[in-house]
Amino acid sequence: MDTGRLEQTALVLTNVRLSPVAVLLELRLPEMAAAARPGQFVMLANRRSYLRRPLAICGVNHDRRSLSVAMEAKGAGTRDLMELAHGDRITVLGPLGRGWRFSDFDAVIAVGGGTGVYALPTLLEAAQAARQNTICVLGFRERSRLVLEDRFRAAADTLLLVSELGGLDVTGNVLDGLRALDPRLLQRHAPERTLVACCGPAPMMRAVADWAAQQGFACQVSLEERMACGFGVCRTCACRVRTDDGWTYERVCHEGPVFDAADVIWEEDGDACEA
Amino acid sequence: MDTGRLEQTALVLTNVRLSPVAVLLELRLPEMAAAARPGQFVMLANRRSYLRRPLAICGVNHDRRSLSVAMEAKGAGTRDLMELAHGDRITVLGPLGRGWRFSDFDAVIAVGGGTGVYALPTLLEAAQAARQNTICVLGFRERSRLVLEDRFRAAADTLLLVSELGGLDVTGNVLDGLRALDPRLLQRHAPERTLVACCGPAPMMRAVADWAAQQGFACQVSLEERMACGFGVCRTCACRVRTDDGWTYERVCHEGPVFDAADVIWEEDGDACEA
């Protein structure tokens, strides 16, 4: 039996704007902060929606016994969460899911796009603390959307910022960014000792997984799917995963959100294998 | 066609505690404040309930273009309203219903109990402004529940405070209060030129109406009933009213909330006339 209760009441400590479209909420949650592992997520109640909203754990501060989540406005739920202010209280489920499996690697290449970048800082920080080589490639639509630059710069030995509209290190998509990395950087370790950890829109994750496969790197992706419970009971958060004899639906919230890219059957492939 | 829109957005100006169990909210509502008549009410949206909540207009401040409502916590709706603070905004329907018809009288005896007292200050103030003789008898459970004493004292030529548990002018119920009034006060005007205006729990209103009838006074009562719309379309707020050939259901929100007591068929009488 877990010691901590899955459902906790969080005090909102701060609400900081990260970009014109994103905010970071710091929540006092002592037990969850202590238990959280990189790549896990939380489910946040809000005042406008019936279901909770899943958000990656973007940071943990042990001194302040807090964890933080970052988000962009999508619909009513995120809009409401973004309005929370110091002193407000919300209930949270967490920490949830199975995060990044990074301990067996010498190098971690974290690749993120859009709101997917928020799943990466805790990974890079943990990998750095474990003396792994850390490389990070992040894609933003435009320069003004760049977030958490200081934290990424501190945690990544190499940080490459990519923007579709220009104004950052590389103009293009994250794949252009990966291709722009110094090849020597990528060859410092045996390919199977290098993990590509990717979170972002599905087409991006698929392309990055293909690139990783070409390089002989291991690759993990953090998937998103609509969730009712977030802790494994309802089976709504289905994603197709390869099995020995075909495929099955696994739970993004429970077996994931981080999956080995090789196991994932992407939507386009998936249509082919529908019953 | 009415000029003002029935639905307005109000800015909460103040939230003042009147007693350990009651608060007064002052709402900036220029058009409603200008249009409101004594005995009318408003319907207030809140964040916890689907339907609005009906509350008597307890005061109007033309300089501040505001009106005020006062309430006690009953369920989720009133509890939420009582938490509103300066700067909050809520939407309000009003002014609603047909209020007190007091202009044809020389004296007004306002009788209130419980939250019913909030329907009386605007009546007493208007009657006083019209140079009518104003008498007021208010019942509270205990001394600590006494509210708005200054306003009642200012607007009533005679104010008698009654408490069930003692500590005020008379110990007992409002009927004991009425009986304790100096008979000469009641006889200054022709009985048919005296209006008893009563708002409170139904049994109290019924008893007061009987007393008024004995004295030969006119009597009006302000009824409460569960309401969906408050402006007359849904027919949910039914109360039994005598007609020439029997009785009919009228709308508390539209034909009322103030009815001639003689027309009202009280619940106990009502059971007898059920179809």
Added chain:
Amino acid sequence: MLAKPDLTTAVAGLTLPNPIIPASGCAGYGREFARHFELRLLGGLAAKALSLEPRRGNPPPRVAEAASGMLNAVGLQNPGWDLWVRDELPWMLEQGVTLIQNIVGHQVDDYVELARRLDTTAVDVIEINLSCPNVADGMSFGAEPAGVETVTAAVRAVTSKPLWVKLTPQTASIAATAAAAARAGADAVSLINTIPAMVIDVESRRPVLRNNTGGLSGPAIRPVALRMVNEVYRSVAIPIVGIGGIETVEDVVAFLLAGASAVQIGTAALIHPTRPVDLVSDLADWCRDHGVARVSDLIGALELW
């Protein structure tokens, strides 16, 4: 600047200026709304249920609060034919709004007699409310296809006016009851009526409503209504008037996409009195923003997976 979108919609040959209609029982006979906006701006007005004899309705409380909705048990209070003809009809006809008169009865003959009389008036549409309990078996006329077919055919025989049959969701298959209405000659089906429900006050151990049960309406029932509209749209060739929990312009569009040719606004109009007329302009804006030239292009445009 984009051209003004065409909001007109046709329901079985009857063209409405736009698809927004206050729902029966949530608009009275239009007088209260008319104090705040011109009724002719609406697609139509579904007037409160009318019965042959006056009905006092149920004793109060007649309303109970529910999660994202409410229960009502008004009991079809109405003045009855004679007073309606004298006091309400002339006024309604003056308003220049398409007039949809909802009717109720305890037995088939009640519906027939009302329809026969309405046929001689200038009312535009007869909407028959089949949620009423049938005196014969206590179940509503709308619960089974046979009941729907009987009442619809009987009414159809006495009127050439557009006939809308309003269905109850409390049935095994809304497609089957809608098909029954179509077979019997209905011009359209209005769906859905409220869902029978109960709220209990645990302190007094009594139902909140004096009538014990009442009809659930509001956003709580919206996904059920939307599914029923689409179910009927896909299986029965009859125009649909969509009803149930519609609050916003997105809700209106969702019902049109699902297959409704027009929609009715009930509970939302009780809470926001000008919502019906506001939705007319919201819909024009939505169409403009989305490059939709004709509202009718939205009808049934849902793409199923």
Added chain:
Amino acid sequence: MLAKPDLTTAVAGLTLPNPIIPASGCAGYGREFARHFELRLLGGLAAKALSLEPRRGNPPPRVAEAASGMLNAVGLQNPGWDLWVRDELPWMLEQGVTLIQNIVGHQVDDYVELARRLDTTAVDVIEINLSCPNVADGMSFGAEPAGVETVTAAVRAVTSKPLWVKLTPQTASIAATAAAAARAGADAVSLINTIPAMVIDVESRRPVLRNNTGGLSGPAIRPVALRMVNEVYRSVAIPIVGIGGIETVEDVVAFLLAGASAVQIGTAALIHPTRPVDLVSDLADWCRDHGVARVSDLIGALELW
């Protein structure tokens, strides 16, 4: 200090330690809850639907947000009999909780075969889910009394275990389907299952759910469920397990008053994982505060007007 209230309740001879049961599909096979509280504290556990063959379930999205509720279209994903017997049943039996196994089928024979096999296990109760579409006519087995009677009687013939029949609200008369279950030998009826519903994304013009439709659950359906429980309680002599939107102890009490002998907690447990076990202690407190010595005294104690 008042005595500890007696929370036990009997459902057709089977005594449960208290009336609180996580609902089928909202508790998996109990493993996830068991990480946070002991299952034996519950009145029972209604395990996720089981079919003969494994079912992958529907493609995602499988959940959509609704006003005061949600839609799900999981598609009865489950490992099928063989893996269930091997991987889930032994673990569940170790938990010391009354085990209610929910079963589903595409045809009557599926239910019968499952019941026959379950009869040989130590499962405490068989709950048959009649909301599944019948391969023969596409309607759910539970939509009409005849379908309910056929499945129930066939299952009854092969098992002597307590048999609960879970009814769908999408029917003309829940009293009629409950009566059919009673006639065919059911020990209790569980009601209600979700209400078929649809949510549409107006931007993409598609249903949110990949399955197009899904079942509405949560507080939105609570007043409908409560009415159905009371309707059955008043007209059919069969114990009732009440389900639908139960969130708080007041909701639990309302269902008991309406006539339920026990209740199931579905959606609320998805949002508040310890809610089922919290409700057990809340119910003890409520009884103490209200001077109720035995929970069973509340059953059917509603006073109608």
